[in-house]
Amino acid sequence: MTDEALIVLENVNKWFGPLHVLQDVDLSVARGEVVVVIGPSGSGKSTLCRAINRLEPIDSGRIIFDGQALPAEGRELARLRSEVGMVFQSFNLFAHKTILENVMLGPVKVRKEKKAVVQDRAMSLLERVGIANQAEKYPAQLSGGQQQRVAIARALAMQPKALLFDEPTSALDPEMVGEVLEVMTSLAREGMTMVVVTHEMGFARHAADRVVFMADGQLVEQATPDEFFANPRSDRAKDFLSKIL
Numbered sequence: 001m002t003d004e005a006l007i008v009l010e011n012v013n014k015w016f017g018p019l020h021v022l023q024d025v026d027l028s029v030a031r032g033e034v035v036v037v038i039g040p041s042g043s044g045k046s047t048l049c050r051a052i053n054r055l056e057p058i059d060s061g062r063i064i065f066d067g068q069a070l071p072a073e074g075r076e077l078a079r080l081r082s083e084v085g086m087v088f089q090s091f092n093l094f095a096h097k098t099i100l101e102n103v104m105l106g107p108v109k110v111r112k113e114k115k116a117v118v119q120d121r122a123m124s125l126l127e128r129v130g131i132a133n134q135a136e137k138y139p140a141q142l143s144g145g146q147q148q149r150v151a152i153a154r155a156l157a158m159q160p161k162a163l164l165f166d167e168p169t170s171a172l173d174p175e176m177v178g179e180v181l182e183v184m185t186s187l188a189r190e191g192m193t194m195v196v197v198t199h200e201m202g203f204a205r206h207a208a209d210r211v212v213f214m215a216d217g218q219l220v221e222q223a224t225p226d227e228f229f230a231n232p233r234s235d236r237a238k239d240f241l242s243k244i245l
């Protein structure tokens with residue numbers, strides 16, 4: 001654990017009733033690092049993401065973000081949460097608001113930033129994800145891939161220090177996966193700190209600094225993508241890779 005770590009989980013445990021869904025999880029994510037989390041369904045990947053920005057309370061252990069232990073509640077929590085953007089499988093855009101309004105909402109409503117400033121930033125973010133010409137449309141008028149790119153722009157509008165992605169391409173038709181991964185890859189190259197849960201092994205190979213393999217609530221192994229894919233050490237990882245590759 002270095003001074004550079006932006007996200008640190010120390011000995012994190014969580015139960016859902018009798019189910020020990022996060023088991024002594026230790027994970028440290030450096031600034032600018034891209035960590036891809038893979039593993040079988042039900043292994044606790046979503047819970048891990050949700051725990052990092054306290055959408056899910058933990059039962060024991062510590063989560064430290066940017067040097068501060070995440071507080072359980074209050075204004076500090078809201079601030080910290082706004083510094084950790086989250087992109088979900090379902091895009092969760094507001095159906096009755098335009099694309100531009102969707103991207104502007106957080107900074108204007110939560111951060112109380114000036115509309116004119118936010119609008120400029122929102123438009124340049126929409127340009128960055130290739131959707132600027134759709135700014136006045138409503139979510140239902142866009143394809144799934146476009147909506148997910150808007151969701152990424154919306155997360156970026158809060159100027160987060162890190163982004164969490166929970167299977168951002170799993171709900172998309174196959175032909176739309178590439179355009180979303182492209183945006184994520186360019187964010188990774190620009191130095192955004194990212195934790196990405198995905199089944200897209202191509203993305204893991206090319207964009208990840210580190211692959212974390214999770215099974216049954218445990219971080220079973222961590223390695224560079226080259227190491228992990230060429231030489232998985234645990235039987236669980238070997239078994240998982242044999243099924244998906």
Ligand code: ADP
Binds near residue numbers: 021040042044047048
């Ligand atoms: P993954 O994202 O790796 O598929 P999850 O973190 O969604 O795994 O879930 C891990 C385990 O916790 C699963 O067995 C799931 O059924 C269970 N689980 C998830 N959320 C809840 C909840 N709110 N209440 C009870 N069990 C849950």
Ligand code: MG
Binds near residue numbers: 045046047166167
């Ligand atoms: Mg999940």
